[in-house]
Amino acid sequence: MTSHRTSDSADPSRPLLSDLDEDELLRQILPGLPSGPAVLLGPGDDTALVEVRRGAVLATTDAMVRGRDWLDEWSTADDVGRKLVAQNAADIAAMGGRTTALLVTLAADPATPVAWVREMTAGLAAASREAGIAVVGGDLSSAPEGTLMISITALGDVDSDPVLRSGARPGDVLAVHGTLGWSAAGLLLLQRDSADRGPDQVSYHRRPRPSYEQGPLAASAGATAMLDISDGLVRDAGRIAAASEVQLAVDSALLRDDIELLAPIVGAEDARACVLTGGEEHSLLACFPSLQLPQGWRAIGAVRAGAGVTVDGRPATGGGWDHFKD
Amino acid sequence: MTSHRTSDSADPSRPLLSDLDEDELLRQILPGLPSGPAVLLGPGDDTALVEVRRGAVLATTDAMVRGRDWLDEWSTADDVGRKLVAQNAADIAAMGGRTTALLVTLAADPATPVAWVREMTAGLAAASREAGIAVVGGDLSSAPEGTLMISITALGDVDSDPVLRSGARPGDVLAVHGTLGWSAAGLLLLQRDSADRGPDQVSYHRRPRPSYEQGPLAASAGATAMLDISDGLVRDAGRIAAASEVQLAVDSALLRDDIELLAPIVGAEDARACVLTGGEEHSLLACFPSLQLPQGWRAIGAVRAGAGVTVDGRPATGGGWDHFKD
Structure with a gap:
């Protein structure tokens, strides 16, 4: 048999985050992230700028931590990225809103394979794209050995007053x-x-x-x-x-x-x-x-x-x- | 000497996060968080709702991880909370904007003293209040042993076009x-x-x-x-x-x-x-x-x-x- 070398690497556990600098990692991640019509300014400056249609923005945040919110044996990195979008976009939907944009923070052990981060980002990007959501910013941080966590903030538009938890009336x-x-x-x-x-x-x-x-x-x-x-x-x-x-x-x-x-x-x-x-x-x-x-x-x-x-x-x-x- | 018992505990390292349930922890944290005129809906529902004055919102996120971004020997929990506000509010200011609201995610080893979390929150709240910023939401998550990280998303208003990095011209x-x-x-x-x-x-x-x-x-x-x-x-x-x-x-x-x-x-x-x-x-x-x-x-x-x-x-x-x- 001939030994093949894929475009990435024959060993999916290499390279590690510690093998890349942040700019190299961002070059691998950023091009795959979806934009959208609400994005007036995406990643790359001090902040993003997101269009808001009716004078107020819905905002929520939700994190996932390996070993708490998922186990690597049961969930792929792609699964984790998609689940993060679902958790946050469901919160916006539950107000009667439509999610326009996400910001993503990754805090990871430098020994995390780059492939895991790329795959998680691909899942997050795919689920966002399917739902018409843009990814407009984020932050990368190293974390102690064994730690892998992703925190998402979702922003959303609502066309009328949001639906709260407090409006139910007897007879409903x-x-x-x-x-x-x-x-x-x-x-x-x-x-x-x-x-x-x-x-x-x-x-x-x-x-x-x-x-x-x-x-x-x-x-x-x-x-x-x-x-x-x-x-x-x-x-x-x-x-x-x-x-x-x-x-x-x-x-x-x-x-x-x-x-x-x-x-x-x-x-x-x-x-x-x-x-x-x-x-x-x-x-x-x-x-x-x-x-x-x-x-x-x-x-x-x-x-x-x-x-x-x-x-x-x-x-x-x-x-x-x-x-x-x- | 008489032994005094403070309202919290004589031992500042107790209780730990694992001694409280989330609702108890939130009851200790939430009352001290500043609100503000831009807050149409604060913590407690699926999302917050923040007023946006000119059709678009600035958004940025930045995290701090213990051992990477601070050392406990050199920085108190109060310092960490204040520094988080500064990092994020400076990003909004650098666009020519004014920070209106923050969302805060804490991922912490359950063996973290509750006092640390309270003090960090107090510093964050004080720095926010001084700058006229509201804290509108967040998320709590447990993390592996030794891990303590806080991620902040800041939202901001800008009165005119934001100032980007790309507008400098020769002669400036x-x-x-x-x-x-x-x-x-x-x-x-x-x-x-x-x-x-x-x-x-x-x-x-x-x-x-x-x-x-x-x-x-x-x-x-x-x-x-x-x-x-x-x-x-x-x-x-x-x-x-x-x-x-x-x-x-x-x-x-x-x-x-x-x-x-x-x-x-x-x-x-x-x-x-x-x-x-x-x-x-x-x-x-x-x-x-x-x-x-x-x-x-x-x-x-x-x-x-x-x-x-x-x-x-x-x-x-x-x-x-x-x-x-x-």
Whole structure:
């Protein structure tokens, strides 16, 4: 056999970040980043300049840390880049907004392969491009041995008043758009070393892709409160309940299809837990003043006077995880 | 003597982040963060909403990592919080803009004392408040053992077109506002264990405080190019030279006062090196079309046809440091 040399390197673990200077690294990364019509000034000066259409900008930030938010055994660098876009763009969508631009900070052990950074950037760029989002700036920093973290700030436009968590009123319908429990079920399968039992769920865990466009559509349809499901349906519903000073009553009969879809994959009990408390789904949860829901949304409960979240009338808690607690 | 118990704890190294849950930590941090007139929606929802006055927002991001960007022996948590504000607000000022809002991401070893995080946040909040900047959002994440990093994104308003690096023209005057070489001299003194020889410089290294308001003033005065000195006068001047396709000719006679001020503190040779190549100063460097400089600015050279940076007619390079190179 002839030994081939690829254009990069035969050994994907080389070069390392410490083999390049910052300018060389930037030359590899910057050309692949998407721009867009909102970018009045992109990377290369002291700051970027991003067009804002209606006098105010939505802004959010969310980070991923290796070993906490992903494991290299289960997620490729491309997956990580795409998931970062999803997390941040879902937050903008949940306000009824449209993400226009991202800024990206990488803090990495100098022994990190350049290929990992290039692949993560490619995933981030691809997911951004697909969603019409520009990457306008960032920062590179070295970090202690073993540390790899990426922090993203997303900026967004909103056409009217943003949809807060605090506007739900008794009588509203509680509705969801997108999957429930898929990310948690996918993680369970990875933990059980049986990814082949639910490839769609495993894929969704690695690369969640909520429908960002549903955020502005829900806002136009009169959504009174909205967020994306980051820490699980029950815990996130609790945030709307607390901010709106109402009770959110989930009807598990309306979740039957979600649970039955996952039951053969992870088991009936875990399927229910995934649907009710599984995090990182980033599907949109919203309240609407009538049963006339926008297309693709489905009712899963009702807003009542009171406090907290109930499932079939019983108080419910749970979901989420804590970054610092042992 | 009676043993006193403070409201926090007698042992400042306790509690650790791992002793608190995220909600408890947020309850300690959030109340001290400044808001402001540009904040239409602050922390607590999926995103913040920040007013933008003229159809576009300036955005930049910059991180600090313990062991790379600061050492605990030399910088308090309060210093770190203040320096983060300075780095980011100087970037906005260097566009001729005014910083309106910050988002803050903390990634920390769970064994980090809560007191450190509170103190860093207090420094960040104080420096923000002094500069009229709001803190509108953030993210908390755990990180591997020994890792402590903070990433900031700054948003800013600009009243007219931003001042880029690319507008310098032959015949312009090269001018600076603020100190030169103080941060590098302070760092040298800390490295030599002789901080008492230059307390002002050591203090400036720990807590740089450039005059952010000079950015918009320079823009109004017609600055053709501007940046803040992050990597040293020569290296940053080289960035204006490259972007503007001109030569920046520095006249060291115009830097005599800067060098003579530092010479007795760090020695004549190092004083010259600090002034010409010392980073993290965050003073503003700009080009103006005439010798009528705004108050407080002083000429240090001229813009000529050509390329690169010269000092007294000889090509000059140097300054800055690389995050990843060994």
